[in-house]
Structures are given as structure tokens and as C-alpha cells.
Amino acid sequence: xxxxxxxxIKTDLVTYSGETGDMHAYLAMPKDGEKLPGVVVVHENxxxxxxxxxxxxxxxxxxxxxxxxxxxxxxxxxxKDQDQxxxxxxxxxxxxxxxxxxxxxxxxxTHPRSTGKVGVIGFCWGGGIANEVAVNSADLSxxxxxxxxxxxxxxxxxxxxxxxxxxxxxxxxxxxxxxxxEAALKSAGVDYRLYMYEGANHAFNxxxxxxxxxxxxxRLAWQRTISFLKEKLKA
Numbered sequence: 598x599x600x601x602x603x604x605x606i607k608t609d610l611v612t613y614s615g616e617t618g619d620m621h622a623y624l625a626m627p628k629d630g631e632k633l634p635g636v637v638v639v640h641e642n643x644x645x646x647x648x649x650x651x652x653x654x655x656x657x658x659x660x661x662x663x664x665x666x667x668x669x670x671x672x673x674x675x676x677k678d679q680d681q682x683x684x685x686x687x688x689x690x691x692x693x694x695x696x697x698x699x700x701x702x703x704x705x706x707t708h709p710r711s712t713g714k715v716g717v718i719g720f721c722w723g724g725g726i727a728n729e730v731a732v733n734s735a736d737l738s739x740x741x742x743x744x745x746x747x748x749x750x751x752x753x754x755x756x757x758x759x760x761x762x763x764x765x766x767x768x769x770x771x772x773x774x775x776x777x778x779e780a781a782l783k784s785a786g787v788d789y790r791l792y793m794y795e796g797a798n799h800a801f802n803x804x805x806x807x808x809x810x811x812x813x814x815x816r817l818a819w820q821r822t823i824s825f826l827k828e829k830l831k832a
Contacts, residue, residue, distance in 0.1 A: 635705030639723030644675030
């Protein structure tokens with residue numbers, strides 16, 4: 598992100614009430630005062646690190662009010678040690694965590710700079726959370742899970758928002774769940790778009806992970822993501 602774009606964005610550390618108590622989050626928005634749709638950014642299983650603060654800024658730069666909560670807020674926040682963060686994420690209660698993100702959607706829906714429309718983007722572990730938010734939130738308008746674990750098929754009919762699903766062709770573990778998920782989406786009449794990125798692996802969007810980052814796939818997926826969010830949240 599160039600300096601001019603950085604200078605056009607305002608960031609802040611905020612707190613909102615979640616299921617497990619105070620949730621800490623990184624908030625980013627354009628400096629101009631117009632009202633904007635909100636987007637919750639859900640991090641990977643490494644917690645809220647500098648990469649996901651950057652992702653929130655990227656979302657803001659494209660004209661949204663972006664909120665990146667720290668799923669480990671109740672554990673004292675994301676530790677600097679990546680392995681420790683992964684271990685802590687693995688111990689989180691799923692139902693409580695989903696409710697913490699449902700609270701994030703409500704926070705953005707009622708924010709003074711918000712139009713009231715809110716979407717969610719999630720990556721890896723966060724892609725699974727984005728799917729669960731789509732299942733459980735009455736306040737959501739769109740969801741974009743990146744290579745996320747799929748919800749249970751019996752939960753899919755609860756989804757009332759459009760989905761943009763990104764998958765990587767080399768991501769065998771996650772891709773095992775696509776067929777059942779897609780069948781359930783079709784059966785329930787859910788509005789969805791699914792893209793498979795050939796030659797890309799799990800976490801292909803993360804440009805801080807050279808082993809997984811796929812520049813071409815990341816760029817195309819991001820273009821599709823922003824176009825989708827503008828279509829669903831700004832119409």
C-alpha cells in the first residue's frame with residue numbers, strides 16, 4: 598500500500614462487548630466523513646497480527662469500514678509467538694468465538710460511520726468462522742470465506758446472505774468438504790459463487806507467508822472480493 602493511500606486511512610484500537618467479555622479489535626476507515634458499509638475481517642489461526650491489521654487497511658482503502666477483532670482477546674490478546682497463538686486458537690470454544698464475531702457484526706452495523714450493511718471476510722480458520730457467522734447472523738449482508746472449513750450441511754439452510762467462496766486446488770484437507778457444502782447450498786437455494794484457484798495452496802492470500810503466497814491467485818481473488826462486497830453492500 599503506497600503512502601498516499603496510507604495517509605487517507607484512519608486507524609484505531611477499539612473495544613466492544615462480546616460473549617466472552619471485552620473484545621479488542623483494529624478498526625480502519627477512510628478519513629473522509631461519509632457513511633460506509635462495514636466489513637468484519639477474521640484472521641487466520643495465528644491471531645490478529647500485523648498482516649491482518651494490513652488486511653483491514655486494504656479493506657478500508659477500497660471504501661469500507663473495516664474491523665479486525667482479536668479472537669484471543671479473552672486470553673490477553675494474540676501473543677507474538679506464532680506457535681503459542683496457534684495453540685491458543687485451538688483451545689477456543691467455537692460457539693463462544695462465533696458469538697464474539699456476531700457481536701462484531703452488530704458493532705459495525707450500529708457504528709456512526711456505518712450505513713448499516715455489514716459483510717464478513719475470513720481466511721483459513723477465519724474462513725470457517727465467516728461461514729459460521731453467515732449461518733448465525735441476522736445482521737449480515739454478505740460473506741467471503743477464503744479456504745475455510747465448511748459448516749455442517751444441516752446448518753446451511755440457515756444462510757440467508759450471498760456467499761463468495763474462494764478455494765485453492767492444492768488444499769486437499771479443506772477441499773474434501775466442498776462437494777457436500779455445494780450440494781447443501783444448491784438444495785437450500787443459497788446465492789453463492791465458488792472459485793477454485795488452480796495451482797494455489799491453502800493460505801495463498803497471505804503475502805507474509807512466502808511458502809504459500811500465490812500473487813496471481815491473491816490478486817484475482819481480491820478483485821473478486823471487493824467487486825462482490827461493493828455489489829452486495831453498496832447497492
